[in-house]
Amino acid sequence: MKRRDFIQYTGLGAGALMMPSLLLGNDIPAEALLNPGMDIAIKKRMADVALNTAKSLGATYADARIGRYLNQYVFTREDKVQNVVNTESFGIGIRVIVNGTWGFASTNSVTEDGIKKATDQAVAIAKANSKFQKEEVKLAPVKSHGEVSWKTPIKKDFKDVPVSEKVDLLLSANAAALENGANYVNSGLFMVNEQKYFASTDGSYIDQDVHRIWPTFTVTAIDKGTGKFKSRQAMSAPMGMGYEYMDGLASEKLKGPEGLNLYRGSYDIIEDATIAAKQAKQRLTAKSVEAGKYDLVLEPNHLGLTIHESVGHPLELDRVLGYEANYAGTSFATLDKWKTKNFKYGSDIVNLVADKTQVGSLGAVGYDDEGVKTKKWDLVRNGVLTNYQAIRDQVHMIDQKESHGCCYSQSWNDVQFQRMPNVSLEPGKEKYSIDDMIKDVEKGIYIAGRGSYSIDQQRYNFQFGGTVFFEIKNGKIVGMLDDVAYQSNTQEFWNSCAKICDKDDYRMFGSFFDGKGQPSQVSAVSHGSSTTRFNGVNVINTGRKI
Amino acid sequence: MAIYSKEEAKQIMEKALSFSTADACEVNLSGSESGNIRYARNTVSTAGHRSNQTLVVQSNFGKKSGTATIDEFDDESLKKVVKRAEELAKLSPENPEFMAPLGPQTYDKSITYKEATAKVSPEYRAEVANSSIEPAAAKDVTAAGFFNDSAGFSAMMNSSGLFAYNQFTDASFTVTMRSNDGTGSGWVTRDYNDISKFDAVEASNVAINKAVMSKEAKAIEPGKYTVILEPAASVGLLGNMAFAFNARTADEGRSFMSKEGGGTKMGEKIVDERVNIWSDPLNPEVPTGTWNGSGQPLKKTSWIENGAVKNLAYSRYWAEKKGVDPVPFPNGFIMQGGDASLEDLIKGTKKGILVTRLWYIRTVDPQTLLYTGLTRDGTFYIENGKIKYPVKNFRFNESPIIMLNNLETLGKQVRIDGNLVPYMKIRDFTFTSLSDAV
Numbered sequence: 001m002k003r004r005d006f007i008q009y010t011g012l013g014a015g016a017l018m019m020p021s022l023l024l025g026n027d028i029p030a031e032a033l034l035n036p037g038m039d040i041a042i043k044k045r046m047a048d049v050a051l052n053t054a055k056s057l058g059a060t061y062a063d064a065r066i067g068r069y070l071n072q073y074v075f076t077r078e079d080k081v082q083n084v085v086n087t088e089s090f091g092i093g094i095r096v097i098v099n100g101t102w103g104f105a106s107t108n109s110v111t112e113d114g115i116k117k118a119t120d121q122a123v124a125i126a127k128a129n130s131k132f133q134k135e136e137v138k139l140a141p142v143k144s145h146g147e148v149s150w151k152t153p154i155k156k157d158f159k160d161v162p163v164s165e166k167v168d169l170l171l172s173a174n175a176a177a178l179e180n181g182a183n184y185v186n187s188g189l190f191m192v193n194e195q196k197y198f199a200s201t202d203g204s205y206i207d208q209d210v211h212r213i214w215p216t217f218t219v220t221a222i223d224k225g226t227g228k229f230k231s232r233q234a235m236s237a238p239m240g241m242g243y244e245y246m247d248g249l250a251s252e253k254l255k256g257p258e259g260l261n262l263y264r265g266s267y268d269i270i271e272d273a274t275i276a277a278k279q280a281k282q283r284l285t286a287k288s289v290e291a292g293k294y295d296l297v298l299e300p301n302h303l304g305l306t307i308h309e310s311v312g313h314p315l316e317l318d319r320v321l322g323y324e325a326n327y328a329g330t331s332f333a334t335l336d337k338w339k340t341k342n343f344k345y346g347s348d349i350v351n352l353v354a355d356k357t358q359v360g361s362l363g364a365v366g367y368d369d370e371g372v373k374t375k376k377w378d379l380v381r382n383g384v385l386t387n388y389q390a391i392r393d394q395v396h397m398i399d400q401k402e403s404h405g406c407c408y409s410q411s412w413n414d415v416q417f418q419r420m421p422n423v424s425l426e427p428g429k430e431k432y433s434i435d436d437m438i439k440d441v442e443k444g445i446y447i448a449g450r451g452s453y454s455i456d457q458q459r460y461n462f463q464f465g466g467t468v469f470f471e472i473k474n475g476k477i478v479g480m481l482d483d484v485a486y487q488s489n490t491q492e493f494w495n496s497c498a499k500i501c502d503k504d505d506y507r508m509f510g511s512f513f514d515g516k517g518q519p520s521q522v523s524a525v526s527h528g529s530s531t532t533r534f535n536g537v538n539v540i541n542t543g544r545k546i
Numbered sequence: 547m548a549i550y551s552k553e554e555a556k557q558i559m560e561k562a563l564s565f566s567t568a569d570a571c572e573v574n575l576s577g578s579e580s581g582n583i584r585y586a587r588n589t590v591s592t593a594g595h596r597s598n599q600t601l602v603v604q605s606n607f608g609k610k611s612g613t614a615t616i617d618e619f620d621d622e623s624l625k626k627v628v629k630r631a632e633e634l635a636k637l638s639p640e641n642p643e644f645m646a647p648l649g650p651q652t653y654d655k656s657i658t659y660k661e662a663t664a665k666v667s668p669e670y671r672a673e674v675a676n677s678s679i680e681p682a683a684a685k686d687v688t689a690a691g692f693f694n695d696s697a698g699f700s701a702m703m704n705s706s707g708l709f710a711y712n713q714f715t716d717a718s719f720t721v722t723m724r725s726n727d728g729t730g731s732g733w734v735t736r737d738y739n740d741i742s743k744f745d746a747v748e749a750s751n752v753a754i755n756k757a758v759m760s761k762e763a764k765a766i767e768p769g770k771y772t773v774i775l776e777p778a779a780s781v782g783l784l785g786n787m788a789f790a791f792n793a794r795t796a797d798e799g800r801s802f803m804s805k806e807g808g809g810t811k812m813g814e815k816i817v818d819e820r821v822n823i824w825s826d827p828l829n830p831e832v833p834t835g836t837w838n839g840s841g842q843p844l845k846k847t848s849w850i851e852n853g854a855v856k857n858l859a860y861s862r863y864w865a866e867k868k869g870v871d872p873v874p875f876p877n878g879f880i881m882q883g884g885d886a887s888l889e890d891l892i893k894g895t896k897k898g899i900l901v902t903r904l905w906y907i908r909t910v911d912p913q914t915l916l917y918t919g920l921t922r923d924g925t926f927y928i929e930n931g932k933i934k935y936p937v938k939n940f941r942f943n944e945s946p947i948i949m950l951n952n953l954e955t956l957g958k959q960v961r962i963d964g965n966l967v968p969y970m971k972i973r974d975f976t977f978t979s980l981s982d983a984v
Binding site: 026027028029030080081082083084102104108125128129132133134135167183184220222224225226227228229231321322323324325326327329330332415452453454455456457458459460461463465483485487489518519538540542543544545546 | 582584586587588589590591592593594613614615616617630631633634637638639641642643668672675688690691692694720721722724733798799800802804805806807808816905906907908909910911912913914915916918919920922939941943945947948978979980981982983984
C-alpha cells in the first residue's frame with residue numbers, strides 16, 4: 001500500500017515519518033492471531049538446515065531469521081468502523097558471507113527443501129556480487145549466546161483483547177470528540193507482534209517476542225463561514241507495550257499548560273479526544289504568530305521528532321559513509337569532526353544516548369537481528385559528539401571492536417541492516433518542572449505534539465511545526481498561537497539548548513515508520529526527553545492566502 | 547512464474563468464484579517479477595530479485611465484508627481463501643459505506659506492457675551500475691544509485707460478471723553523483739514502461755555534470771526569486787495538489803478545494819489560465835492501466851482546464867450520496883507544456899534560480915496547500931540569460947496554487963515518475979532560509 005493510499009484510506013493525515021507498505025502479510029481471522037505458531041524445536045532444526053547448507057556451500061558466516069509477524073489494525077471515523085485488519089506473515093530469511101561478500105535470500109516455504117533452495121540462492125547472489133566487491137566484509141566478533149529468549153514485558157497481549165472492545169474504545173473517543181465540538185474524527189489502533197527466531201554460525205539461537213501498540217486520531221473542526229478548518233492530532237505515542245497502554249492510568253498523566261494533558265506509560269484516549277476537540281476549535285480563532293526570534297519550550301512528544309531528524313539520522317554510520325547517498329542522504333556529522341573529540345554538537349547540558357534496552361520503547365529488544373546483545377551507549381556527552389550507530393560489519397570503520405547492536409530488518413523477507421536505536425535526550429539533573437520553565441521565559445512559545453517536519457539531506461537545516469502552540473510572555477502563557485513553524489540549523493539549535501526539565505517530566509515520542517534503504521524498509525523507534533528550552537530560535541509565520 | 551496470461555488468470559478466478567457462498571464475491575489477482583541493483587561509493591552494494599503473486603478475495607453478506615489473501619492457487623487453497631473471506635465477512639461490523647461489486651464494464655486496451663522491459667537480466671542491471679560508476683570515477687565523482695525493473699499483470703473478476711485484465715512493465719532509475727571533495731552533488735531520475743528508451747550513460751552523465759557544475763556553491767540571500775523548475779522539482783508539489791482533488795474532503799469543508807460559506811471550488815479559476823492538467827491512460831509516453839482496483843474504467847479526464855477546476859474525484863460511495871457519476875482518481879497526470887527548451891528558459895531570464903529538484907516535501911498547512919522542503923543536487927544562479935554560478939540550497943515554503951498563479955513560461959514536457967510535467971518558469975517563489983547541505 002502506498003503512503004498516499006494509506007492516508008486516504010484512514011484519513012489520519014500526517015501521522016508518520018515515512019509510511020511504508022504497512023499491511024504486510026496475509027489477512028487472517030482475529031482468532032488465528034492466538035495460534036502459537038511453529039514449535040521452537042522445529043525452528044531450531046529449520047535454522048540449522050540453513051546454517052549447515054550455507055557452510056557446506058562455502059559460507060564463512062551465515063544467519064537465519066524465522067519470523068512470524070502478526071498485525072491487527074482497527075480504523076474508524078465518527079460513528080463508523082471503516083475496517084478491521086488482521087494479518088500474518090511467516091517465512092525465513094537467510095544471510096551468508098561467501099568470498100567476503102554478503103548474499104541474502106528468503107522464502108515462505110519453511111521446509112527443509114524450501115530452506116535449502118533459498119540458501120543456495122543466497123550463496124549464488126553472494127558469489128555473483130563478489131565480482132564487484134571492493135572491500136571485504138569484516139564482522140566484529142560476537143560471543144555465542146547459546147539458546148536464549150526475550151519478550152517485551154507486556155501486561156496485556158492485544159491478541160487476547162476482543163476486537164469489539166477495541167472498536168468500542170475508538171468509537172467512544174470519537175463520540176467524545178464530536179460532543180465537544182469536532183466536525184470530524186478519524187481514529188486508529190495499530191498493534192504489532194514480531195515473533196522472531198534468530199540463529200547464526202556463531203552458535204546463538206535466540207527466540208524473541210516483540211510487542212508494539214499505537215493508538216492515534218485526528219480531530220478536525222470547521223468554521224463554514226470563513227471556510228477555515230483546523231485539526232488536532234492525538235497526544236499519544238506509539239509504544240513498545242501491550243494493550244495495557246490503553247488503560248489511561250491517572251498515575252501516568254501529567255498536567256500541561258492550558259488544560260493540556262500529557263501521557264507517559266498509559267494513555268487516556270477518550271480524555272485526549274475531548275481536549276483535542278476543544279483545542280481544534282480554539283485553533284480556528286487563535287492568534288497568528290508574529291515571525292521572529294523566540295525562546296522555545298518544547299514538549300517531549302514534539303521534541304522527539306526533532307531529535308529523530310537532527311540527531312538520530314545524522315549519526316547513522318551508513319549515512320555518514322555514503323551508503324544512503326542516493327536515498328535518505330549523507331550527514332554533516334562527518335568522521336573528521338568526530339575524530340577531533342571536541343565537536344560541539346550541542347551546549348554543555350546536552351547528553352544524547354542511544355539505547356536498545358529502554359523499557360516501553362519501540363526499539364527495545366534483547367538481541368538485535370544479527371544476534372548482538374543490545375545495550376545503551378553515548379552519542380553526545382556534555383555537548384560533544386562521541387559516537388555513531390554501527391553494526392557488526394561497520395564498527396571496524398570507526399576503529400571499534402564491538403557492534404552497537406542496532407541491526408534490524410522489517411520482515412523475514414528483507415535483509416537486515418543498520419537501523420536507528422532509540423535516541424534520547426537525558427533529563428536535567430536539577431529539580432525543574434514545566435511550570436518552572438515557563439516562569440523563566442520572557443518571550444517564547446510552548447509547542448506540544450508533532451506537526452510538519454522537513455530536514456535537508458545532510459541534516460543541517462530543518463523546519464518543524466507542532467500540534468498546539470501557546471504564547472509565553474513574561475513567564476506566563478497568554479493564549480494559543482497558530483501558523484507557527486521554526487527553522488534552524490542542527491548544530492546551532494542544539495547549542496542554544498538552555499535548560500532541560502528533570503526526570504519527572506521525561507516521556508517518549510515514537511514512530512512506527514522510520515524509512516531507510518532501497519528497496520525501502522521501515523523500523524519503529526522511540527525518542528525520550530523532558531520538556532526542553534531552546535533560546536532565540538527563528539519562528540516563521542506559515543499563514544498564506546490562496 | 548508469477549505472470550499469468552489472460553486465460554490462465556481467468557481460469558483461476560472463475561474457480562475461486564465457484565466456491566463462493568456469499569451475497570457477492572470479488573477477486574483480484576496479481577503477480578510480478580522484479581529485479582534491482584543498488585550501488586554506493588562507486589561499488590555495487592546489493593542486488594535482489596522478487597517474485598510475487600497474490601489473490602485477494604473480498605466476500606460480502608449485505609454490508610458486511612471480509613477480505614482474505616493467498617499466494618497459492620490450487621483448488622484446495624482457493625477453497626480455503628474464499629471460506630476465510632466469508633468467515634471474516636460474517637464476523638466484521640457492518641460498513642454503511644460498503645458498495646456492492648460493479649457489473650460488467652468496457653475497458654480500453656492498455657499499452658503498459660513492453661516485452662523488452664520484461665526481459666531485463668541481472669547482466670543488464672550490472673551494466674546500468676557500471677554506466678554510472680565508470681564515468682563517475684573518471685571525473686573524480688562518486689556514484690550512488692538504484693535501478694529497479696518489473697513486469698507483471700493484474701486482473702479482477704466478480705460475481706456480477708465483471709472481468710478485467712492488464713499487463714504492465716516498469717523500470718525506474720535514480721543516481722546521485724557527489725564530487726569527491728564533498729562540495730558538489732548532482733542527481734537524475736528516469737522512468738519508463740519501455741526500457742529501450744533508457745540510456746544509462748546519458749542519464750548518469752547528466753548527474754555527473756551537475757555534480758561538477760555545483761561544486762563550491764555561493765550563498766545568496768533567501769527571499770522571493772524567479773525560478774526555473776525542472777520537472778523533477780515541480781512534480782512533488784503538483785502531485786500533492788492533484789491528490790487533493792478529492793470531492794468528499796472538499797464537500798466536508800476540510801480541503802483547499804472547500805469554499806468559504808460551504809460548497810467547493812468546482813468550476814472556479816484557481817490558477818493561471820494557461821494551466822491545463824488532465825489524465826490519460828492511453829498517452830503513449832505515460833500509459834497507465836485502464837481500470838482501477840474496484841473495476842472502474844479509467845478514461846481521459848480533465849482536472850484543470852484553462853486554470854479552472856474541471857473535475858474532482860468522487861468515490862462510488864460519495865458519488866451515490868451526492869447523486870453524481872463517480873470520477874475515479876487517476877494513476878498519473880499530464881500537465882500541458884510549451885515549446886521552450888530549458889536553454890530557452892535560461893536565456894530569457896534576467897535574474898533567477900535554476901532548481902534541479904525539491905526534496906523532503908511535507909505539508910505545512912492543508913488549508914492553503916502550503917508545503918516546505920529543500921532544493922537539492924544542483925541549484926544555480928542565472929543572470930542575464932546565463933548560468934552564473936552554483937548556489938547553496940534553499941528551504942522553500944510555497945503552495946502549488948500560488949506557484950501556478952505565478953506562472954511566467956511553460957516549457958517542454960518530460961516524463962517524471964509516471965507523469966508528464968513541463969519545465970516551468972515561476973516568479974516570486976518563496977525561499978525562507980539557506981541550507982549548508984550539499
